[in-house]
Amino acid sequence: MLRYVIRRTIQMVPLLLAISVVIFTIIQAAPGGPEGTLLDRGMFVDPAAIDAYRARLGVDQPVFMQYFKWLGAMLTGDMGISFQTQRPVLIMILERMPDTLRLMGLSFVVAAIIAIPLGVFSAVKQYSTFDFIATGASFVAIAMPVFWFGLMMQYLFSVKLQWLPVAGTVTVGVGGFVDQLKHIIMPATVLSMHSIAGWSRYMRSSMLGVLNQDYIRTAHSKGLSRRTVISVHAVKNASIPVVSVMTLDIARLFSGAVITETIFGWPGIGRMFIQAMHARDYPLLMGIMMMGSTMVVVFNLIADVIYGWLDPRITYE
Amino acid sequence: MSEIMTDGQGMALAAEGITVKLRSNAKITWEKFLQHKLAVVASLFLLTLAALCFLAPLIAPYEFDAIDLANIRKAPSVKHLLGTDALGRDLLTRLLYGGRISITIGLTAAMLGTAIGTLIGSMAGYFGGRIDNLLMRLTDLAYSIPTLPLIIVISSYSNTQAVGIVMIIGFFSWMQTSRVVRGAILSVKENEYVTAARALGSKDRLIIIRHVLPNISNSIIVGATLGVGNAIITESSLSFLGLGVSPPTPTWGNMLMDSQATMSSQPWLTIFPGMAILLTVLCVNFIGDGLQDALDPTL
Numbered sequence: 001m002l003r004y005v006i007r008r009t010i011q012m013v014p015l016l017l018a019i020s021v022v023i024f025t026i027i028q029a030a031p032g033g034p035e036g037t038l039l040d041r042g043m044f045v046d047p048a049a050i051d052a053y054r055a056r057l058g059v060d061q062p063v064f065m066q067y068f069k070w071l072g073a074m075l076t077g078d079m080g081i082s083f084q085t086q087r088p089v090l091i092m093i094l095e096r097m098p099d100t101l102r103l104m105g106l107s108f109v110v111a112a113i114i115a116i117p118l119g120v121f122s123a124v125k126q127y128s129t130f131d132f133i134a135t136g137a138s139f140v141a142i143a144m145p146v147f148w149f150g151l152m153m154q155y156l157f158s159v160k161l162q163w164l165p166v167a168g169t170v171t172v173g174v175g176g177f178v179d180q181l182k183h184i185i186m187p188a189t190v191l192s193m194h195s196i197a198g199w200s201r202y203m204r205s206s207m208l209g210v211l212n213q214d215y216i217r218t219a220h221s222k223g224l225s226r227r228t229v230i231s232v233h234a235v236k237n238a239s240i241p242v243v244s245v246m247t248l249d250i251a252r253l254f255s256g257a258v259i260t261e262t263i264f265g266w267p268g269i270g271r272m273f274i275q276a277m278h279a280r281d282y283p284l285l286m287g288i289m290m291m292g293s294t295m296v297v298v299f300n301l302i303a304d305v306i307y308g309w310l311d312p313r314i315t316y317e
Numbered sequence: 318m319s320e321i322m323t324d325g326q327g328m329a330l331a332a333e334g335i336t337v338k339l340r341s342n343a344k345i346t347w348e349k350f351l352q353h354k355l356a357v358v359a360s361l362f363l364l365t366l367a368a369l370c371f372l373a374p375l376i377a378p379y380e381f382d383a384i385d386l387a388n389i390r391k392a393p394s395v396k397h398l399l400g401t402d403a404l405g406r407d408l409l410t411r412l413l414y415g416g417r418i419s420i421t422i423g424l425t426a427a428m429l430g431t432a433i434g435t436l437i438g439s440m441a442g443y444f445g446g447r448i449d450n451l452l453m454r455l456t457d458l459a460y461s462i463p464t465l466p467l468i469i470v471i472s473s474y475s476n477t478q479a480v481g482i483v484m485i486i487g488f489f490s491w492m493q494t495s496r497v498v499r500g501a502i503l504s505v506k507e508n509e510y511v512t513a514a515r516a517l518g519s520k521d522r523l524i525i526i527r528h529v530l531p532n533i534s535n536s537i538i539v540g541a542t543l544g545v546g547n548a549i550i551t552e553s554s555l556s557f558l559g560l561g562v563s564p565p566t567p568t569w570g571n572m573l574m575d576s577q578a579t580m581s582s583q584p585w586l587t588i589f590p591g592m593a594i595l596l597t598v599l600c601v602n603f604i605g606d607g608l609q610d611a612l613d614p615t616l
Contacts, residue, residue: 144598145591145594159584262558289462
């Protein structure tokens with residue numbers, strides 16, 4: 001097992017390198033270059049000043065030199081300096097990290113708590129009214145644009161009913177747990193919607209597959225209660241592939257966070273990404289993209305390891 | 318049970334004086350699809366909606382860019398069934414015109430993504446070895462970079478038009494298809510008919526196109542259907558962030574972007590375009606579900 005993890009970790013290196021080349025190339029292809037941002041704002045027009053600025057950022061050097069410089073710095077944790085704030089990108093990302101983790105963490109837990117029982121009941125009561133409604137609801141959730149769902153929630157709960165604050169993380173001057181909870185309810189619901197729909201569908205089909213297995217029939221014939229058979233024998237085995245999918249989705253939640261945080265004014269990494277995009281803050285964009293990609297790669301490995309750990313039929317060689 | 322049978326069986330039975338109705342594969346699929354009520358209803362709804370959208374210039378009550386300053390921000394009424402926007406433009410008219418762009422983008426982006434995925438997946442699966450290794454590492458790579466942020470950055474480079482959006486979405490939505498196609502080809506390629514075709518001297522290209530792809534078309538078609546829904550949602554998300562098709566051309570996404578600021582006073586401007594996206598994607602996904610059941614020969 002340990003050898004497998006080590007081998008996979010070593011294999012991650014070329015993949016991450018390739019990712020860094022792609023991200024660097026895409027950002028390099030951006031029109032205007034870094035000084036474009038400043039020229040747009042009419043901050044300076046003196047060509048000498050522009051050259052000095054380019055030299056300071058290192059963008060006057062050949063592209064491949066810039067890449068190696070960026071990569072080398074990246075390996076030591078230096079993700080460069082933000083064009084907007086002139087502060088280190090790493091610090092900016094770390095500052096925003098707690099809010100994003102809070103939102104993603106809550107969404108993940110809520111989605112898991114809702115999706116798994118939903119999938120189990122749908123499968124156990126296949127073709128019942130409950131199954132029909134749950135299936136219909138997940139189809140609707142998957143077909144709904146995340147941002148529109150967010151806007152509708154805001155309209156209903158903030159504008160019409162005035163139960164929940166429209167955006168932000170905390171009311172200035174109020175604070176406290178209840179206030180923070182009120183702020184996080186809507187973004188967490190919106191962010192977890194797709195996960196609930198996807199995972200419950202997945203759990204349902206996995207459960208249906210397991211319920212047809214011989215060992216379930218054996219458990220029934222041993223005289224075990226229906227409840228024991230389902231909760232001990234069936235759910236445990238059916239959740240193995242689902243847990244693996246859920247682990248993969250942690251990294252994918254980041255894509256959802258970009259939209260969700262923007263709608264709800266949530267001061268996390270996702271919103272910072274959109275702000276960096278509008279400001280053409282390339283070091284910050286590169287840093288966030290690199291972080292997101294690394295998350296995908298790492299959780300890929302974790303998902304595989306968990307799968308093997310939960311399913312004794314799988315051995316790693 | 319006796320519904321699906323080969324010509325040979327049919328003839329044998331016919332010789333015994335039993336009449337057998339032979340049905341083609343397409344007909345079987347079609348009949349199975351018709352049993353999926355939801356998918357049939359969804360197809361009819363979607364066809365109607367698409368027809369209305371594409372006939373918009375003929376049937377729309379107003380011009381999509383007709384500004385009417387005497388009637389701005391009017392709630393839904395008999396004169397304007399879905400109300401008007403901040404410039405007094407009729408929302409129903411703009412929804413119909415917007416649907417043309419949104420549906421076209423969805424269809425073409427999904428086709429592009431499916432084509433790229435099929436090409437890469439079939440090459441990897443059929444040739445195997447180093448080509449397979451290289452192409453699958455490429456797929457891993459594309460999979461590892463979060464797609465939406467990547468699409469957002471690339472779209473932000475230029476004042477994009479519909480064609481650009483289609484290219485961007487298509488180029489970053491082929492990974493799923495390529496993996497599915499590769500897997501399917503790996504299993505199909507071991508069949509005797511492929512060996513037979515090769516023994517007869519068929520070229521690789523011909524074998525893939527004539528013998529392998531038709532046998533895995535099921536998974537490609539279902540994947541492509543789901544891709545249409547995803548592309549429509551991606552387009553609307555981009556437009557919502559101000560990166561999609563630029564105004565005044567209406568799309569469902571950029572109509573939502575415009576409406577956001579005035580949602581509390583004119584909610585209809587937000588509700589209806591969103592409903593249009595929701596219903597369209599929902600119908601597309603129901604059709605995909607129906608096709609999946611209908612095309613699966615084991616059901």
